[in-house]
Amino acid sequence: MRTQVIKPRIREILSKELPPELVSLLPKRWVKIGDVLLLPLRPELEPYKHRIAQVYAEVIGAKTVLRKGHIHGETRKPDYELLYGNDTVTVHVENGIKYKLDVAKIMFSPANVKERVRMANIARPDELVVDMFAGIGHLSLPIAVHCKAKVIAIEKDPYTFKFLVENIHLNKVQDRMTAYNMDNRDFPGENIADRILMGYVVKTHDFIPKALEIAKDEAIIHYHNTVPEKLMPEEPFETFKKIAREHGYDVEKLNELRIKRYAPGVWHVVLDLRVYKV
Known part of the structure; x- marks a missing residue:
């Protein structure tokens, strides 16, 4: 791109x-x-x-x-x-990953390229990674291809899901990447993930309880959300921490990155968090 x-x-x-x-x-x-x-x-x-x-x-x-x-x-x-x-269907190649998508109907942000590249070095081969908002595999394909980790990719939209499945085969990672076409809140797995991707914005906090349910003790969660600049740096960490504590978890912030400006005075950020069962 x-x-x-x-x-x-x-x-x-x-x-x-x-x-x-x-x-x-x-x-x-x-x-x-x-x-x-x-x-x-x-x-x-x-x-x-x-x-x-x-x-x-x-x-x-x-x-x-x-x-x-x-x-x-x-x-x-x-x-x-x-x-x-x-x-409008094309195959975009980035960092050795082939992304097939319909550009007219599926979002693929140029401003998120650094985060996609970062994911290529984030996990170990022995990890199980759950991508709760997989899309076409924006963030999880780099983990499956370059990190060689096992990935569960969950995508709700049927049309986007079709491309996710194609991309798994296009990148030859079907032996370690499995796709589910469902709302992630209906995903039955509990206490299974070493790492969770929450690549969503605006309402990501609504999905924190489900992420905690999927996570193992001491799992890492890559939590994306949008936050007004005037509330930073306390947010969005304080909201995550509050919800986590209500569900019996403590949280450690390992890293925080600004992805891009989402709107005037509003940033899209990602937090790398480690969660602990209390």
Whole structure:
């Protein structure tokens, strides 16, 4: 995945077709996931959006162009407009991992790349890792491929789950990675996980009791959530600690990282936590 600056050839072509005042409004940055381009377009460019998308696709080398939009709902679905091409399914290769996905319907954030890479060195081969919000395997595929650990990947959305299963086979880790299409709160495992991934935001705290149920004593939980900057650094650790204590656990914070800005004044963060049964 690459975030790049505008290429001179794009400006050269479109400066002959667009009014001069609009040329300066052309997107200066874009994101390429596999061979699908995500392009942010200002409203002023609306009348020319399909031609702009075509030029970007031809110069950059993309089969499809989507207009960047917003992410909605419990399963974090993107709301993107198709501007050029018709095939939004692609295979994106990152850090030796093949991610097959439908870019129009499944979120894949460029800003989370460091966390995906970090997961490739986080676990030991003898661990059992449970990914409670697996998606297409964003965070758990690096663990299965590079760490050689056993992984249970839980994904609620049936369409996303289809790609998760494909990616397990595409990366040849079906011997150590198992996928479940269910709400993680219905997962029957208890006291099994050496490590838990909670790669969700906004309402991740609602799933803390289930994570504790799945965790072994002294398990590590990688807890993602969004938090207003004015509440940091106390949050989100204080909320996790409070809920954990209500369920008979103590918590040690091992590490805290800022992933990206989620909204003005709000950060997406991840805490590495060790939990102890009291």
